Amino acid sequence: MAADADILFHETGRAGVMTLNRPETGNAVTPDLIRDLETHLLKWARSPKIYGALLEARGEAFCVGRDWQALYELIASGQKETVLGHLRDEYQHCWTLQNFIKPHVALINGPMTGSGAGICLYGTHRVAGEAFQFSMPGVALGFFPDAGASYFLPRMPGHVGFYVALTGYVLNAADAYFLGIATHCIPAHAFNSIQEALASADPIDPFLDSLHRQLGESELAARQPVIDHCFSAASVEEILSRLDAVSDADAGWAQETAASLRRASPVSLKVTLRLLRERPSSLKAALETEFRVASHFYNSPDFIKGLFAALCGNELEHPWRSGSIQNVSSVVTATYFARLPGAEIDLKSHWTLIE
Template sequence: MSDEPDIIFETRGRAGVVTLNRPKALNALNSNMVALMHPQLVAWANDPKVELVIVKAAGEKAFCAGGDIRQLHDWGKAGDPAIRSFYRDEYRLNAFIKRYPKPYVALVDGIVMGGGVGLSVHGSHRVAGEKLMFAMPETGIGFFPDVGGTYFLPRLPGRTGTWLGLTAARLGQADALWTGFATHAARSADFDAILEALCDKGDPDATLASFAQVLDGAKAPALQPVIDRCFSANTVEEILALLDAETGEHAEWAAKQAATMRQKSPTSLKIALRQMQEGAKVEFEACMGIEYRIVSRIIDGVDFYEGVRAVIIDKDNAPNWQPAGLDGVSTADVDAYFAPLPDELDLSGLDRA
């Protein structure tokens, strides 16, 4: 066991600096990190000497690969209420980042998935390094694109968010900038200098502009027509049919997307598509409430635990989804995940955590 803390807070010059410090675990987010980060952000929000917050990560492989899935799996299997508390606290942290009263700069490089997206995308400034690998891979473990995915994914260009949420497709630096996940692109080698400049000068707009790169090479723009054509359908079944029917220059790409989707949890696919449809119509905090409703049902189900078993624990990549096919997931089944809870997510008092 390391004596190093999982998360480090320091005040440097004008900035409060958060360092995610679990590099051997790809900086996976655990309950302790969430529990410590929220009150620290509150303290900095109320400290006139702190002009901005910077979030970075230790190691070179990942900003944050998501939540500590194995811990969550074990809590859920044991019926431990800690799993629900984790998601409540994480979603409250996401919401506080979204409404943070000071500039919030995430220096994002390497792997950023799931919970790591929640710690970055809702901030005012997101700087992507060239090693960035963004994905929302939740449907592959019987889960759903949460941490605000209900809000930000439908607001990416066209149907890009629906494509990302259903297929777990990965974006590199150029595409992250083009979609708007990142607000700036910079060389990974410049991240230390960016940190020092922000701490010294503040003024993230001007400071980041001095390091920003103008990129070409994004792949998503050329795919936008086929993404919009196929992923604008109202049902997962229709999306698959459109992908299967695609001809011409994007036929091979479409076939790969369809094959990928058919490996995912059928229940998760239908939940994720409904998220995109509902999330496009409501504001951020309502989206977080929707996600809390969904996760409260997911953790009482089957597919999440089976997905984690297949991908994380046994690594056989052969999940036994229940139901096994899309035809076994009815509209009423999906409706149940979105139904109100006796105890809805409370987003009051975020600035007093």
């Protein structure tokens, strides 16, 4: 495999090692990367030699999510079917990883954003180093948190996942451990020993448990009561009303949070809240619904406008095309959940993954 490939693979002992290899782009997800990941996971699932797989990254970022520049160019040139084909592959890989039958250890010591979670979150172990960061900034782009986010976010403690989804809040390692995004917090200097243990087929759970360290305190854990109060509301309007009414020591936080919501795309907020409140029963169901929603968002003026502004590094100077939050009715929101006759995603069953 070429040294300049999006991702590098090698086997050491009984470990299959995957190295994200586009540090200049923040290791953004590309179609080639997803296809290569899928191929190697299926191969290693079949191989009696391989005990487990390890995912690591070169550079300061772990994975910043999709290559939005490439996606924007495809949409702008009318190649939506190509975009949806890439999305099918990406969502299929989330489902493949969920059903991977061996240990899968992701070593994360840098920013992980949006759909970057899809290449590691459904594996058995997610190790957060001291530089770990995670966010789902979809609503700020006029999009929504996807790659299975509608499955894992509502299952976080209380309504903290709703807060993370609607604000794009950046989690640190302690937050991630509190919320179950990370299974372990381990200083990055110990990452090499994890690869060595996996290569030796040492039982990985007790080994990781022995290295786990608390990396600071979780601000979200301390703030959960007020988050639960505000984000348990049934509508975006009521969430904002509750935030505006906070008057105690959390008033400053509430004002900043309300301002963040008011800057986001109104239709993104409404669609995201409905997705999370529906709480899909499985990752597969979540991915199937998210595929419909994403397909409709790719035609959304808010998404095109938000993505263009983000790529140009500009703040939006004009209101979102969807207007105010009050203007986005339940009828408008429902259009993003409409079925796609003849174009639904067909995820391969885990029973067929290693046949």
